[in-house]
Amino acid sequence: MPFPKAVHRTQDLYRRLTVPQFTVVTGLLVIIAGTLILATPVCSNAKVGLWEALFTATSAVTVTGLCIIDIGQDLTNVGQGVLAAMILAGGLGLMAITTFLQGFVVRGTELRCRLDRGKTLDEFGVGGVGTTFRGIALTATVLILIGAIVLYIFGFNDITNHGERLWAALFHSISAYNNAGFGLWSDSLEHYRSNAVVNIVIIVLIVLGGLGWRVTSDLWSNRKQLQRRNLSLHTRLVIRTSLILILIGTVGLVITESLSQDHFLSSIGWSERLMSSLFGSISARTAGFTTVNLSLESISDSGLLLLMALMFIGASPGGTGGGIKTTTLAALMAATRSTLRGQDDVVIRNRQISDKVVLKAVGITVASLLFVLVMALLLGMSSSLNGEQAFTFLEMLFTCISAFATVGFDVGVTQNLSHFGQLVLIVGMFVGRLGILLLLSAIWEAVNKDRLHRQNRIGYPREDLYV
Amino acid sequence: MPFPKAVHRTQDLYRRLTVPQFTVVTGLLVIIAGTLILATPVCSNAKVGLWEALFTATSAVTVTGLCIIDIGQDLTNVGQGVLAAMILAGGLGLMAITTFLQGFVVRGTELRCRLDRGKTLDEFGVGGVGTTFRGIALTATVLILIGAIVLYIFGFNDITNHGERLWAALFHSISAYNNAGFGLWSDSLEHYRSNAVVNIVIIVLIVLGGLGWRVTSDLWSNRKQLQRRNLSLHTRLVIRTSLILILIGTVGLVITESLSQDHFLSSIGWSERLMSSLFGSISARTAGFTTVNLSLESISDSGLLLLMALMFIGASPGGTGGGIKTTTLAALMAATRSTLRGQDDVVIRNRQISDKVVLKAVGITVASLLFVLVMALLLGMSSSLNGEQAFTFLEMLFTCISAFATVGFDVGVTQNLSHFGQLVLIVGMFVGRLGILLLLSAIWEAVNKDRLHRQNRIGYPREDLYV
Ligand SMILES: [K+]
Ligand SMILES: [K+]
Numbered sequence: 001m002p003f004p005k006a007v008h009r010t011q012d013l014y015r016r017l018t019v020p021q022f023t024v025v026t027g028l029l030v031i032i033a034g035t036l037i038l039a040t041p042v043c044s045n046a047k048v049g050l051w052e053a054l055f056t057a058t059s060a061v062t063v064t065g066l067c068i069i070d071i072g073q074d075l076t077n078v079g080q081g082v083l084a085a086m087i088l089a090g091g092l093g094l095m096a097i098t099t100f101l102q103g104f105v106v107r108g109t110e111l112r113c114r115l116d117r118g119k120t121l122d123e124f125g126v127g128g129v130g131t132t133f134r135g136i137a138l139t140a141t142v143l144i145l146i147g148a149i150v151l152y153i154f155g156f157n158d159i160t161n162h163g164e165r166l167w168a169a170l171f172h173s174i175s176a177y178n179n180a181g182f183g184l185w186s187d188s189l190e191h192y193r194s195n196a197v198v199n200i201v202i203i204v205l206i207v208l209g210g211l212g213w214r215v216t217s218d219l220w221s222n223r224k225q226l227q228r229r230n231l232s233l234h235t236r237l238v239i240r241t242s243l244i245l246i247l248i249g250t251v252g253l254v255i256t257e258s259l260s261q262d263h264f265l266s267s268i269g270w271s272e273r274l275m276s277s278l279f280g281s282i283s284a285r286t287a288g289f290t291t292v293n294l295s296l297e298s299i300s301d302s303g304l305l306l307l308m309a310l311m312f313i314g315a316s317p318g319g320t321g322g323g324i325k326t327t328t329l330a331a332l333m334a335a336t337r338s339t340l341r342g343q344d345d346v347v348i349r350n351r352q353i354s355d356k357v358v359l360k361a362v363g364i365t366v367a368s369l370l371f372v373l374v375m376a377l378l379l380g381m382s383s384s385l386n387g388e389q390a391f392t393f394l395e396m397l398f399t400c401i402s403a404f405a406t407v408g409f410d411v412g413v414t415q416n417l418s419h420f421g422q423l424v425l426i427v428g429m430f431v432g433r434l435g436i437l438l439l440l441s442a443i444w445e446a447v448n449k450d451r452l453h454r455q456n457r458i459g460y461p462r463e464d465l466y467v
Numbered sequence: 468m469p470f471p472k473a474v475h476r477t478q479d480l481y482r483r484l485t486v487p488q489f490t491v492v493t494g495l496l497v498i499i500a501g502t503l504i505l506a507t508p509v510c511s512n513a514k515v516g517l518w519e520a521l522f523t524a525t526s527a528v529t530v531t532g533l534c535i536i537d538i539g540q541d542l543t544n545v546g547q548g549v550l551a552a553m554i555l556a557g558g559l560g561l562m563a564i565t566t567f568l569q570g571f572v573v574r575g576t577e578l579r580c581r582l583d584r585g586k587t588l589d590e591f592g593v594g595g596v597g598t599t600f601r602g603i604a605l606t607a608t609v610l611i612l613i614g615a616i617v618l619y620i621f622g623f624n625d626i627t628n629h630g631e632r633l634w635a636a637l638f639h640s641i642s643a644y645n646n647a648g649f650g651l652w653s654d655s656l657e658h659y660r661s662n663a664v665v666n667i668v669i670i671v672l673i674v675l676g677g678l679g680w681r682v683t684s685d686l687w688s689n690r691k692q693l694q695r696r697n698l699s700l701h702t703r704l705v706i707r708t709s710l711i712l713i714l715i716g717t718v719g720l721v722i723t724e725s726l727s728q729d730h731f732l733s734s735i736g737w738s739e740r741l742m743s744s745l746f747g748s749i750s751a752r753t754a755g756f757t758t759v760n761l762s763l764e765s766i767s768d769s770g771l772l773l774l775m776a777l778m779f780i781g782a783s784p785g786g787t788g789g790g791i792k793t794t795t796l797a798a799l800m801a802a803t804r805s806t807l808r809g810q811d812d813v814v815i816r817n818r819q820i821s822d823k824v825v826l827k828a829v830g831i832t833v834a835s836l837l838f839v840l841v842m843a844l845l846l847g848m849s850s851s852l853n854g855e856q857a858f859t860f861l862e863m864l865f866t867c868i869s870a871f872a873t874v875g876f877d878v879g880v881t882q883n884l885s886h887f888g889q890l891v892l893i894v895g896m897f898v899g900r901l902g903i904l905l906l907l908s909a910i911w912e913a914v915n916k917d918r919l920h921r922q923n924r925i926g927y928p929r930e931d932l933y934v
Contacts, residue, residue: 259851302847302860332833339830340907346826355822359813362829363806366799380769384726393769394861440807 020442043079061090062433065181065408091178147173176205181288210315249281260300288408322406404432487909510546529900532648532875558645614640643672648755677782716748727767755875789873871899
């Protein structure tokens with residue numbers, strides 16, 4: 001029986017993978033399967049070849065939302081359904097895995113050594129893995145359905161065909177909760193810029209998805225007595241950082257765009273300008289829907305730089321969004337404040353945090369920054385050598401951050417890139433969605449399990465350094 | 468005797484200052500004195516009022532080199548001499564103070580608690596403070612004189628007047644070793660772009676000044692057996708990081724400018740292009756001389772961004788340059804590498820360094836970044852509100868980094884700013900030269916000596932954070 005035996009072997013191989021390796025392999029398999037399915041005539045028209053299908057599948061599984069095809073035109077209803085399924089798999093799947101991995105941080109155990117042993121599963125959460133995964137699925141289903149219903153009844157009123165309206169409501173609700181930013185219309189949500197219901201529903205779904213399941217379930221279980229002291233440090237910190245970032249982004253966009261006379265936001269009324277700035281500030285971390293056209297002509301340089309900073313920071317860990325994460329930023333900020341105050345320990349909200357957390361935050365931030373810069377350099381060099389349409393460095397950097405942080409904002413670059421440039425974006429989306437740390441730990445585990453352990457045991461002599 | 472009594476009291480007050488406070492107060496006093504002296508007709512012509520004198524004095528004492536007057540035309544020979552004296556005071560003075568403060572890091576003692584006690588002076592270096600300060604002065608004198616002699620004989624051959632040539636050689640040698648970037652000609656050193664002698668002499672002086680006295684004296688005392696093992700970690704790390712940065716900067720500038728067809732460096736021959744890129748890469752950290760005109764027209768966007776990164780990083784601690792310092796960058800990079808490799812400790816060159824060093828590096832980097840952004844925001848808002856000549860955000864950010872990191876590169880912005888904008892630059896130069904940490908510790912010490920001590924003793928409960 002060669003076939004069952006092969007299946008058995010594959011299963012065996014799969015079981016031996018660590019969680020990071022499982023994540024990488026599964027991600028790649030889903031992308032390959034999605035590519036093959038999307039390229040069939042059942043799912044798409046003739047414009048969508050294997051390359052377009054690969055880009056779209058990667059963009060969907062990594063919940064980025066960058067497109068080189070028109071989702072509404074080039075995909076059939078079946079294709080759009082497959083796309084929605086891939087968004088759910090990518091968004092909720094990684095949400096579940098990162099929430100699972102967070103369990104190890106809580107216990108303070110060495111992540112790498114313990115992941116490949118089955119017994120650690122019991123240590124996860126109060127009621128084991130099953131309960132948590134069911135909780136994530138239930139939360140997502142309820143929120144997406146509520147969002148879809150509100151969008152159907154109050155939001156997309158201008159769509160007369162009821163079936164079409166229902167699908168649009170469901171698709172955008174799924175896309176928003178998963179911070180995917182895919183839409184059925186080529187102008188994203190610009191058509192609904194002044195529609196308060198659509199703005200609010202999408203904003204709420206983006207924020208709840210971005211906060212992550214641990215935070216929303218912490219909030220929900222404390223809903224009757226919502227006091228600060230009942231919430232965990234993680235929940236309080238994530239909510240506080242998110243609120244500050246939303247505020248800074250909104251006020252910043254209003255200021256930069258109002259000061260620059262000849263850009264789009266300064267030409268519309270104050271209430272709409274405020275709502276668009278709020279939407280842009282939230283969508284930049286890292287949903288990627290737009291209600292205002294993004295380009296060098298419509299947004300000022302300083303506005304684009306602000307958006308780039310927001311995109312790079314991104315959503316919260318264990319959520320559906322990307323970026324270096326709000327807690328990483330908070331750890332860096334706390335370290336900065338402690339240093340400036342001359343304190344010995346890093347203190348956040350009257351809780352001392354380990355120096356190791358700050359080291360990890362430094363690693364994530366610097367590595368992500370370098371990765372994005374290399375991406376932009378590759379794009380720049382390829383477009384110069386090929387004599388393609390010349391983009392400014394700002395546009396290319398913006399696109400690379402958008403891909404790496406899985407935002408999906410586009411200033412008109414993606415479609416006009418060569419295949420090599422699009423490949424850079426594909427790799428960037430995949431690496432950015434998994435996170436450099438997860439990816440590297442998957443690789444380290446495969447390459448040499450023992451060397452690292454040995455390295456950690458080598459004691460190097462300590463020496464001081466003047467900084 | 469009221470006057471001697473007042474002098475005595477002032478002396479008494481001065482003695483009670485801690486080293487950081489002494490540095491701030493002395494810096495301010497030298498700037499004020501320099502302003503009053505430069506504004507007199509003995510030193511300058513009618514174009515130099517109190518405001519211009521203040522800006523020039525600050526720029527000189529902080530060894531920045533930003534100018535709103537023409538040093539060669541608007542200052543008399545006496546004025547230029549006073550300027551050189553201020554450069555020496557600012558450059559070598561802070562070099563001595565930071566080298567002094569580094570002594571405390573070596574001993575691992577708590578800086579803040581011990582600075583105000585005279586007895587710590589003996590702990591500094593091998594032979595006490597006096598020897599170190601004499602060493603710094605001697606090194607500077609020898610190097611500046613050698614530089615001046617070479618420039619006089621082989622460099623500035625085109626100047627026929629011998630007195631003029633001697634003064635130009637001495638002034639530029641002083642300016643280069645102190646990383647000040649002041650020149651006597653309005654086009655900096657563009658006139659000598661293809662003069663190899665001038666390029667090499669200025670480069671060597673910049674680099675030696677930027678490495679700092681500890682490194683140069685370490686190299687000098689090991690000159691007979693220059694092996695890596697004899698040098699301290701600090702020396703090896705500073706030299707290695709500096710070399711890597713010089714290489715990245717040179718190669719980066721060659722690439723960015725060669726790829727962008729219509730910018731200056733791509734229009735000149737390869738040998739000159741390489742020399743100009745090397746000079747630009749070194750001068751950006753943080754001397755500020757130019758052999759190529761800097762503007763949005765002559766340099767590409769990506770080239771300007773590369774220069775901004777180099778400027779922000781700057782020279783080495785205990786040197787005459789500014790920026791966040793090479794060791795700060797090295798500490799962040801080492802933390803990144805350790806995190807990515809999954810190591811528990813931060814290891815540089817087989818030496819384990821304390822987590823606290825990384826925390827300090829994070830504090831310096833993030834605080835400097837935020838300070839520069841606030842400066843750029845203030846410049847942008849003031850120029851928008853005043854309806855001044857509109858600069859792009861990139862130009863304003865470039866100018867703010869140039870001031871904060873005491874580089875002195877100018878893309879044509881400084882002279883065209885309002886007094887408010889120039890005030891932002893003055894404050895930026897002063898804060899940037901002292902460093903945010905030194906300035907804040909001076910303030911903390913003045914405000915409340917005891918509170919911090921108490922704060923450090925409060926034990927906060929530890930809590931984990933997901934990053
Ligand atoms: K997205
Ligand atoms: K300078």
